Amino acid sequence: MKNKWQFSLLAFALFMIIPFLSLHAAVDDVQQSKVVKGQITDESNEGVIGANVLVKGTTNGVITDIDGNYSISVSGSNAVLVISFIGYKTQEIKVGNQTTINIKLAEDSEVLDEVVVVGYGTVRKGDVTGAISSLKPDQNEAAKVVSIDNLLQGKIAGVNVGATVATPGAASSVTIRGANSLRGDNQPLYVIDNIPQASTGEFAASAFGDGDFQTAQNPLTSLNPQDIEDIQILKDASATAIYGSRGANGVILITTKKGKSGKPKVSLSANFTIANATKLKDMLNLEEYGRFRNEQLGEKAAQFFFENNEVRYIYSGGEYDPENPESYNVLTYHNWQKEIYQSAFSQNYSATINGGNDKTTYYVSASFKDINGIVYNTGLKQGDLRTNLSMDLSKSVKLNLALNGSIKQNDMMSGGDTKGGATGSVTRTALDSAPYVAPSGEQNLSAEQKTTVWSWINDYDDITTEKTFRASADLTWNIGAGFSYNARVGGDIFTQNRGRWFGLQLFKGENDNGSLGLTNLEKNHYTVENIVNYNTKIKNIVDIAATVGVTYDDYGYLNKVTSARNFENHSFRTKGLHMAGTINEEQPIQKDYQLLSYLGRLNLSFIEGRYLLTATFRADGTSKFVKSNRWAYFPSAALAWRMEQEDFIRENTPWIDQLKFRLGYGKTGNQSIDPYNSFYNYKKTIDYADANGNKELALAVSNLQNPELKWESTTSYNIGLDFAIFNNRLSGTFDWYYKRTDDLLIDRSVSFTTGFANILMNQGSLSNRGFEISLDADVIRSKDFTWNVSGNIGFNSSKIRKLGLPLAFYGNNQYSAYLGNSIGDHFGVANIFIEGKAPGLFWGYKTDGIIQEGDDVPQKSENKNTIAGSTDPGNIKFVDSNGDGMITEDDKVILGDPNPDFTYGFQTRLTYKDISLSASFNGVYGNDLLNSNLRYEAMPAKNSSNNIRKEVYANIWRADNPTNLYPGVNSTNPSSAVLDRYIEDGSFLRCSDITLGYTMPKSIVGKIGFENINIFASVKNAFIITNYSGYDPEVNTFAFDGLKRGVDMNSFPQSRSYIFGLSVTF
Secondary structure, eight states: OHHHHHHHHHHHHHHHHHHHHHHGGGGOOOOSOEEEEEEEEOTTSOBOTTOEEEETTSSOEEEOOTTSEEEEEESSTTOEEEEEOTTBOOEEEEOTTOSBOOEEOOBSSSOTTTEEEETTEEEEGGGOOSOEEEEOOOHHHHHTOSSHHHHHTTTSTTEEEEESSSSTTBOEEEEESSOSOSSSOOOOEEEETTEEOOOTTOOOOOTTOTTBOOOOBOGGGGSOGGGEEEEEEEOSHHHHGGGGGGOTTOEEEEEEOOOOSEEEEEEEEEEEEEEEESOOOOBOOHHHHHHHHHHHHOSTTOOEEEETTEEEEOOTTOOOOTTOGGGOEEOOOOOHHHHHBOOEEEEEEEEEEEEEOSSEEEEEEEEEEEEEOSBTTOEEEEEEEEEEEEEEOSSSEEEEEEEEEEEEEEEOOOOOBTTOSTTTOHHHHHHHSOSSOOOTTOOSOOHHHHOOHHHHHHHEEEEEEEEEEEEEEEEEEEEETTEEEEEEEEEEEEEEEEEEEEOTTSHHHHHHTSEEEEEEEEEEEEEEEEEEEEEEEETTTEEEEEEEEEEEEEEEEEEEEEEEEEESOOTTGGGOGGGEEEEEEOOOEEOOEEEEEEEEEEEEEETTTTEEEEEEEEEEEETTSOGGGOEEEEEEEEEEEEGGGSHHHHHHOTTEEEEEEEEEEEEEEEOOSOTTTTSOOEEEEEEEEOTTOOEEEEEEEOSOOOTTOOOEEEEEEEEEEEEEETTTTEEEEEEEEEEEEESOEEEEEOOGGGTSSEEEEEOOEEEEEEEEEEEEEEEEEOSSEEEEEEEEEEEEEEEEEEOOOOOEEETTEEESEEEOOBOOTTTOBOEEEETTSOTTEEEEBOEEEEOOTTOOOOEEOSSSOOOOOOOSTTSEEEOOTTOSSEESGGGOEEEEOOSOSEEEEEEEEEEETTEEEEEEEEEEESOEEEETTHHHHSOOOTTOOOOOBHHHHHTBOBTTBOOSSBOOTTOOOOSSOOBGGGEEEOOEEEEEEEEEEEEOOHHHHGGGTOSEEEEEEEEEEEEEEEOOOSSOSSBOTTTTOTTSOSEEOSOOOOEEEEEEEEEEEO
16 A cells, blocks of 8 residues: 555656656747747637737737737747737737747636636736635536536645545535534535525435435536536635635635627537446355355355355255255355446537627526436436526616526435445445345345345335526626626525335335335525725725625525325335325424625735735624624735736746735634524424324424524634746645634533433634645647646645533543544444544544454453453454453544545646647545445354455454454454444545547538537546545545544445547537
8 A cells, every 4th residue: 555655646746747847948048039930719719810919019010810820020038929809808928938829818808817706806816815726617527527516626726525425416525625613514605606505515304314324415416517617716714704604614606608799609519428337346256155154154054055056055944955956946146236236328418509799698508417327226317507698788787697497306326324234225235135136935034135236226216306596687887986886686496305215125115014205395595785896096006996795695494304104005106105104294494594794895906916905804694693692703804915026036037927925814604503503492202102002292392592602713824825937837826724713513412401412502613724735837838739737735634622621531531522423323423523633533442353262352341331242263352442351432542534634636638739638636645434334344243144255255264264354254243333444544546537639620610610519538537546445435425414524334336437528619
């Protein structure tokens, strides 16, 4: 493992150093006359006819030809070319030692390369004072992904994207610069076309209760990635504080595409995908399993016999007669993984039309995707429609309208339950089941033995219908005298209906005579914003831009849950509620709240942008807290020094194009609690039954009120440096940050005499500190050939600074700490939160291999809770951490850390004329994962017929081969325990994408009436370097529960996808 990771990190370092080695020649200053050639193109890579190319300070100039080509003579390497064209930003390019300079013009509107969209406004990119990263997805990249979070993966320093499970439509967790809260909702705020969205970390409750692990679904799929123009990621508080209580976890600003004036332009695209599982686990085949079971049962009770390449099976207690076929059954081998995982075909279609005139522009798009998962009966069908309309109502008034609708059907599989084993998840069934179908005459089969993957395929449904509608209107009035006014109104409506059915072939369905769970989630949100802007300039001393505003947001949330059982007819499945004998309608969950805010920002730009100051202030009032704690205030300030404008740098180091130093401070908040925790709440509860056994419902207090609850507050500091050198061929950003969250909202244990286990309180603090590097280099930049390399790395260290809890014994040590949530009956609590340490450390028992003959081992405790199994040789050997001669809860210790040391990603792109080749990589280093699947796959146990891995069986402890790796075939597994044997290194490096693209020459496509034709072929998830033994290390099953961290439970394998795409424009 060590050598493999040294190689991977060395490769990453070399990949990023290459640009420096290849660019050093650009420092040389050639002072002789030469000819510079090149091509001027627009954003769609079309040649710009008639663009002006002028040598700055002279009358020497040319215009581009019909293909956008130019050729101009310059006097030396200090010459500067000025490129201009009506409707596009003017660019100045220093010639240096280049003889070929290709330039892409940007439209004179909110273009990513020149203007950065920030909260409630825009600024020039050079005037940015906060830590802001930009991403503009290209057409092919956007066509290959289902959701925006897929676009961010590995592209932005400090942004970590983790999957809950690898199935279409499953939610991904996005964290920016570490988690700021211990409660779980650490998702950033998404703002689409200036309209803030509801939390993406809030999901419908399961109809089957807290013991059911229902797969969370991704609300971001309702936004078509191909409609996205650009993405801005606001990372530090000086940039996010303008969003106040919703900016603590970072802000992601999304701007969708707008229409462009001119004749209507139609674009059509289609891509097709074949996906296969990348990795299947090497479980015992039929013959190996038979020998394993015979070893468990003993020679006299053996049930498997091997004759003539057949595996013959007899019932328990039967007698095998090789000459009598009626005495045995011939078994057929089933590799259940191959029967549940399929080659999945998917298709994605998109159409757009945009155009307009000087007064009105429009952009209309429609898309449809039909994505099949590699697990049978999983997939996603979705249709989207978007209209963006921009109108100049007068010379001073402009109106932007946006409408977006989405309808989705998502088919899922069960994520499992607290009981564990094959009865709760198809993944566990495929791995744990004996590799054959039990003969029909077999008696007394356990629930797990009766469940096969066919049971899940044939008798389980998890079907969700989801509808999303977004609308916004943005009116801009240019009042005059430097004043302008923005009135914005927008909102969204979200409905989700989910039905889950367990039929009689599954354990739950058999127990309940059919079991149905229905959830209905309705969310809505609207916002009203009034913003006044003022811009002025005082001579050449200072440019002033000021913004003040008031905003109001209203959030609605209603979750209705119904469970049913005892069905007369099972044919209707999720549509059969009317056939249920018993129907239980849970009390609805309602979480409505309102937010009123006042905000202001002041931007000062001194001496033509050499010195920059940004200050913001926001006051938020929320209905979640009582009146005395309702308001919170969030200031920020940032300074920037554009050193490249100083004479001593400009004159002595002309190869420096940008050198900007930034300092930032800000304060943000978090109110991620249910709206009514400040008060006593009531819920329906079942307290008793009548004389006939019928349930009697009653109301009871559901929580202890705490009127003192208030906001979590996060204070952040940032120091940054932006640079660009060698005519912008090499650019980058360095950032150091420190964040501290105070008044953490945590559950504190209370005396059971209160009738409750805990109460929600503000207590404690948490910090994150880190360093980020982003680099981008044009290694080669010529007319026909370009090579670009970019990369990023983000280091983050999290620490619980204070909890305010009294010292107590945890294991053999005293800590101020509390435990996380249970991850299941077979494991119990997996994480501990200790003052002074990283959050969510793994907590459990150390082991020391396998008990051997003659070992002196700790005994089971008779008077304390114990997990130690048998102390016979061949069982797991527990470490007696406190030395008391017994294995009890007092022997638990810290086992690992789920927090990574750093995350990183790098990309490269080569183009030769009309051909392009790109590759993307992303990775994580230094995190541990709790691979709960090892309890079933790598620990054979007495009274268990579960299949195991081949490697385990080959290295199992036996009296004649006493290995120290895996317990014997009849060992006793500990119950409700996390062992160090489950903890693995989760580090990985993944090649996430390789794409080959070809754009047909204009001379060809023009003859057939098209403007552009592009085709591409892509491989997603091409390969991965890791020592993790599970399906995939890039998984976090309970990503949205902050008290269950770093767990892989019942995950699916990642798929490798082969994509072919075509897009045309006319």
